[in-house]
């Protein structure tokens with residue numbers, strides 16, 4: 376029976392090694408592959424861009440940083456966002472969103488809700504077991520991650536929930552710019568698990584913006600990459616009503632054209648499209664048409680332009696600047712914002728520490744300094760000061 380003992384021992388050993396790899400390395404390996412950027416160091420930047428960049432209030436509508444097995448307070452070699460990078464990039468406010476569930480083989484054409492990458496990632500990243508089976512718990516957990524980071528940040532990271540939180544932060548940052556504000560957002564209301572009461576539960580966890588859908592159609596409405604790409608469901612209508620009561624911002628990124636139209640018909644507050652491109656410079660199913668841009672801007676909405684090739688055609692800063700120019704020409708400069716999708720399983724040219732590269736590209740594109748102030752963050756900050764809850 377000696378051979379049986381040996382076999383059992385070998386099996387247990389392999390299980391242990393496999394477990395260690397899975398729970399401590401797998402998530403990190405995926406992260407490294409998924410969130411790359413090109414620049415290893417800053418290229419030569421004009422003095423004008425450098426000076427201007429230091430005077431900006433920079434804000435970004437979308438980062439998936441919370442999904443990854445990283446300490447946000449420490450600089451990591453890979454990835455786009457962490458506290459040191461945000462400080463180095465002179466960022467005032469970063470929206471952190473919770474990714475809830477993504478389909479295997481995710482694409483911009485058609486995805487069902489039948490598969491899920493995030494279960495394995497949640498296990499590999501050693502998230503609480505509650506998150507392995509509950510989509511709502513995944514949102515709760517990611518909020519806790521950011522709140523824990525805030526506590527350990529020695530005041531360098533401040534989560535804003537209200538207008539006065541943001542105003543106080545802006546006042547404090549005037550005398551000490553070694554701090555960043557964070558705001559919580561959700562990517563896909565399958566996080567509600569079909570329960571209206573979870574709108575309030577997630578609000579209480581600190582979330583202030585909800586993206587209605589992600590890569591597949593859910594209980595609320597149709598995704599631009601779903602199988603049916605439908606409009607707003609009856610449950611979705613109740614959700615919108617409740618969100619507006621609570622002053623939770625609506626994010627229409629990833630929404631199907633029908634969903635966008637139907638939400639715009641009933642929304643009484645301006646909406647956000649947190650990370651997108653525009654069909655006018657890159658014709659993709661994922662991007663907004665001219666009619667959609669006008670519909671959203673006419674009601675005071677914000678358009679966050681993405682930094683990845685799927686949004687603007689290439690990762691070059693000039694491509695981002697061109698999409699911003701197109702949008703500004705069509706609907707006005709006051710609606711154009713940053714929607715990086717940093718750490719959103721995309722490759723970018725620069726990371727958060729290197730945002731001055733974009734300031735330079737906007738100057739080259741011919742935007743004035745006032746316009747650059749607006750695009751790089753002032754539009755978003757003014758919007759939040761107006762539309763966050765009291």
Ligand SMILES: [Zn+2]
Nearest residue numbers: 562628650719
């Ligand atoms: Zn997204």
